[in-house]
Amino acid sequence: MKNKIKELRAERRMTQDQLAARLDVSRQTIISLERERYNPSINLAFKLARVFQCSIEDIFIYEEESE
Amino acid sequence: MKNKIKELRAERRMTQDQLAARLDVSRQTIISLERERYNPSINLAFKLARVFQCSIEDIFIYEEESE
DNA sequence: TTTAAATGTAAAGTAAACTTGACTAACCCA
DNA sequence: TGGGTTAGTCAAGTTTACTTTACATTTAAA
Numbered sequence: 001m002k003n004k005i006k007e008l009r010a011e012r013r014m015t016q017d018q019l020a021a022r023l024d025v026s027r028q029t030i031i032s033l034e035r036e037r038y039n040p041s042i043n044l045a046f047k048l049a050r051v052f053q054c055s056i057e058d059i060f061i062y063e064e065e066s067e
Numbered sequence: 068m069k070n071k072i073k074e075l076r077a078e079r080r081m082t083q084d085q086l087a088a089r090l091d092v093s094r095q096t097i098i099s100l101e102r103e104r105y106n107p108s109i110n111l112a113f114k115l116a117r118v119f120q121c122s123i124e125d126i127f128i129y130e131e132e133s134e
Numbered sequence: 135t136t137t138a139a140a141t142g143t144a145a146a147g148t149a150a151a152c153t154t155g156a157c158t159a160a161c162c163c164a
Numbered sequence: 165t166g167g168g169t170t171a172g173t174c175a176a177g178t179t180t181a182c183t184t185t186a187c188a189t190t191t192a193a194a
Binding site: 025026028029032038039040041044 | 150151152153154155
């Protein structure tokens with residue numbers, strides 16, 4: 001699953017630390033998501049959509065068999 | 068996090084077994100999701116949206132502090 | 135009224151999301 | 165020439181999603 005977290009964060013001029021704080025997760029989690037080491041939980045996906053004011057589908061690109 | 072899986076599945080006249088098969092997960096996973104014992108991974112949420120032909124936001128209702 | 139299909143519970147195990155902490159490197163700028 | 169800020173790695177631990185198996189209960193037909 002691809003995502004646009006890094007770009008969206010950059011557009012909003014936020015640091016990884018600031019985003020992590022707003023989402024109430026660790027900075028390591030942001031790094032791992034941006035590097036696409038793993039996928040977020042659906043809870044975190046909803047929080048990201050809220051912070052970036054867009055839909056989950058706008059942030060994450062689901063690809064068949066990305067499992 | 069609340070969800071409408073049971074209702075959406077019923078509307079489509081599918082059994083838990085059939086839905087599980089289409090999503091490539093166990094029946095136990097469907098039961099647990101419908102009973103809201105836990106949340107789906109974002110991957111599974113995308114698959115559900117595809118099967119039900121709607122958006123993730125149509126299936127799942129995010130509530131602040133549902134963690 | 136019995137049988138089969140559909141739904142449910144419980145428990146033990148695996149995999150993946152997320153945390154914490156310690157440490158590295160690049161980039162300012164004072 | 166540092167020192168602070170930002171982004172990154174690595175590794176070990178916790179939590180949660182998901183699987184598997186075995187068994188119980190409800191529901192609907194025959």
